[in-house]
Amino acid sequence: MSAMPDSPANRRPVVKGWCPGALRPMASGDGLVVRVRPPLALLTPEQASGLADLAQAQGSGILQLTNRANLQIRGVTEAQLSALQDGLVALGLLDPSLDPLAEARLNILVAPGWSGQGTPALWTALRQALAAKDAPRLPGKFGFALDVSGQPCLQTESADIRIESAQGRVVVRADGSALGRSTTPGQAVDLVLKMARWFAFSGGIGPDGRGRMRDHLARGAVLPPALAGDTAPDEAGARPATTGFDFGLIEAPALRHLARNAGGNLHLTPWRGVHLPGAPDLAALQGDPAFLLNPAAPRHRRFACTGVPGCPQAIGPTRDLGLLPPPGKTLHISGCAKGCAHPGPADLTLTWTASGIAVIPGGRACDPAACIVPPAALAATLKEWTHAASV
Ligand code: SF4
Numbered sequence: 001m002s003a004m005p006d007s008p009a010n011r012r013p014v015v016k017g018w019c020p021g022a023l024r025p026m027a028s029g030d031g032l033v034v035r036v037r038p039p040l041a042l043l044t045p046e047q048a049s050g051l052a053d054l055a056q057a058q059g060s061g062i063l064q065l066t067n068r069a070n071l072q073i074r075g076v077t078e079a080q081l082s083a084l085q086d087g088l089v090a091l092g093l094l095d096p097s098l099d100p101l102a103e104a105r106l107n108i109l110v111a112p113g114w115s116g117q118g119t120p121a122l123w124t125a126l127r128q129a130l131a132a133k134d135a136p137r138l139p140g141k142f143g144f145a146l147d148v149s150g151q152p153c154l155q156t157e158s159a160d161i162r163i164e165s166a167q168g169r170v171v172v173r174a175d176g177s178a179l180g181r182s183t184t185p186g187q188a189v190d191l192v193l194k195m196a197r198w199f200a201f202s203g204g205i206g207p208d209g210r211g212r213m214r215d216h217l218a219r220g221a222v223l224p225p226a227l228a229g230d231t232a233p234d235e236a237g238a239r240p241a242t243t244g245f246d247f248g249l250i251e252a253p254a255l256r257h258l259a260r261n262a263g264g265n266l267h268l269t270p271w272r273g274v275h276l277p278g279a280p281d282l283a284a285l286q287g288d289p290a291f292l293l294n295p296a297a298p299r300h301r302r303f304a305c306t307g308v309p310g311c312p313q314a315i316g317p318t319r320d321l322g323l324l325p326p327p328g329k330t331l332h333i334s335g336c337a338k339g340c341a342h343p344g345p346a347d348l349t350l351t352w353t354a355s356g357i358a359v360i361p362g363g364r365a366c367d368p369a370a371c372i373v374p375p376a377a378l379a380a381t382l383k384e385w386t387h388a389a390s391v
Contacts, residue, residue, distance in 0.1 A: 007350025018140030018301025019068070020106070022088055024077065029310040030060060032076040032224050034084060036298060037103070040123050041069045041110040043266045045091075046251065048259035050091045052252040055268035058084035063255060065248040067158065067343070068143065069268040076130050097371035098131060105130040107143035109159055112267035112275035113240040122146055122163060122170075125189040136196045139211045145194065148185075151237025154231055157270045158343065160213035161195050163188050164233035171231050174199075176214035239266075240275045243285070244292035246254035246299045247319055247341075248272030256289035261285055271300075298324045303342035307335035307352075316375065323350075323378070326386040348385055350378070361385070 001319070014291040019034040020026035027033075043051065051071065055063050060075025076084055094348070095103075103361060107340035110119060123146055128273070130144075145159035152164045162173045171180025183191050200207075205215040223229070243258075248259070258266070260262060264278020273292070285291050286289060291299050302325050305311065307318030313334030325331035325347065332346035342365075349360040349367070357378055358369035373381050 012141065015124060016123070018104060020072070021071075021100060021103045022085060023096045023098065023103050025081065026355050029306065029312050029314075030075045032078070032081060033064075034059070034073045034076050035066070036073065037073045037106050037108075038071065038093055038122060038268065039127075040114075041268045042344050043071075043110075043259075043268070045259040045262055045265070046371070047091050047093060050087070050255050051093070052086055052255040052259070054087040054091075055255075056252040058087065061252040063250050063252070063326070064367070065245060065250070065268065065272050065274075067272060068107060069112070069265060069270045071165075071268060079217055080332070096133075102131045102135070104140055104191070105135060105138060105142075107141075109143065109145040109147075109154050109157055109270055110267075111145075111147045111149050111153050112242070112269045112316040114267075114331050115277075116149065119146060119149050122148060122185060122188060126163075126192065129189050129193055136193065136194060136200050138200065139209055141210065142199075143214065147233075151235065152233055153237055154232070155236045160199070161192050162233070163192065166231050166233045169231075169360075172227075173229060173233060174213050174217060174223060174227070176217040176230045177223065179230055180230065180233055181204035181227055181229055182231040195223075198224060198227060199273075235353050239271065240277075241295065242268070242269045242271045242275055243280075244271065244273035244297070244300050245290060246292065247304055253274075254288065258285065296327075298327070300324070301325045301328075301330045301334070301347065303330070304333040305335050305339075305341040307333075311335055313338065315354065316357070318352075321378065323382055329386075334365035337366040348382075350382075356388060357381075359385075 020033045022034050022036055025034045027153040055061050055073045058080040059073045062074045074180050089096050107237040144152045144158045145162040147154040148163055148165045148170055160175050165170050169182055170185055171190050173180030173190055199213055202221055219238040230310050260274050260280040261284040263280040266274040269275050304318035308314040310317055318333045318335050329347040332342040334348040334351045335353055345363050349363055349365055351358040353363045356372040359371050359381055360367050360369050
């Protein structure tokens with residue numbers, strides 16, 4: 001495969017270091033991407049139906065679930081943006097008092113399926129603190145996990161500061177540290193802010209404005225005694241059941257159908273799906289191929305970004321290849337080394353490069369390849385790997 005001098009194949013992927021929002025959308029090959037961060041990471045059935053209507057009226061009608069438990073409306077034009085933002089405000093999904101920087105700080109993962117008042121009280125306090133004018137300035141990807149309802153289920157999901165349950169109390173834990181600082185729910189948010197400020201003042205943010213807590217600790221940064229961990233969080237529990245969507249995408253009519261039959265609120269999960277803690281009408285959902293109800297379905301375990309033609313940085317097609325992983329394995333197909341669809345390692349990652357498709361077992365899209373194969377050899381390569389993985 002040859003590449004023109006200015007083709008995407010010859011460019012390094014542009015790492016923007018920030019996530020889109022509703023106030024600050026990101027341009028993509030199919031228009032603006034408008035990210036919605038629903039309060040408590042949940043949608044009422046009315047909000048879900050309203051979002052479907054908005055996506056159809058002011059976008060392409062396609063919505064995308066993200067691994068931050070947010071929801072993105074795709075294919076929005078500049079001319080549609082203002083009406084879309086007004087619609088989100090009317091649905092209670094966008095706070096008109098926020099500025100784009102404050103909105104970007106509201107990266108709060110919430111354990112799906114929470115119950116009781118502990119999670120909403122902590123979320124409200126954390127949200128207020130992060131939206132305040134004097135909140136610490138943090139990198140765009142810096143995030144928080146609220147995991148205090150029962151056994152933690154977010155410990156392997158991306159976050160920099162975690163509030164977790166621990167023997168009937170809560171701990172505030174810096175990602176990358178095995179122990180968290182034991183505290184009370186009333187003091188937890190104050191501790192989170194102190195930890196975030198320490199991260200910023202102790203050199204956690206690079207000259208490019210990016211930085212993650214885990215990397216900071218791995219480079220040798222040491223938490224001060226008042227923030228250092230003293231208690232292990234509770235052991236991780238099972239993930240709540242998630243209804244998934246192929247590649248995390250759902251079309252507006254399917255979202256309306258889901259809202260009608262969810263039997264209650266839709267909790268967005270970082271596994272690109274929704275948890276339905278109410279009484280969903282499974283019979284109504286089962287017949288619709290838009291929904292992945294079987295947790296063993298191979299489509300739950302494949303990840304692919306937009307690729308060619310939707311993304312200007314893409315070197316080749318991804319979703320259209322129609323590849324599926326073998327039983328129990330994860331497969332990630334990436335249009336370039338940025339790896340948007342799955343930032344972590346997969347059992348097998350296939351990354352488009354200038355010289356062919358990089359085959360990366362057990363790694364991320366940007367990791368060194370075991371070999372590079374031409375596109376024509378892809379099916380045979382996958383078959384070979386499937387055979388090797390199953391013996
Ligand atoms: S990983 Fe995919 S979506 Fe992300 S920039 Fe590369 S080609 Fe585009």
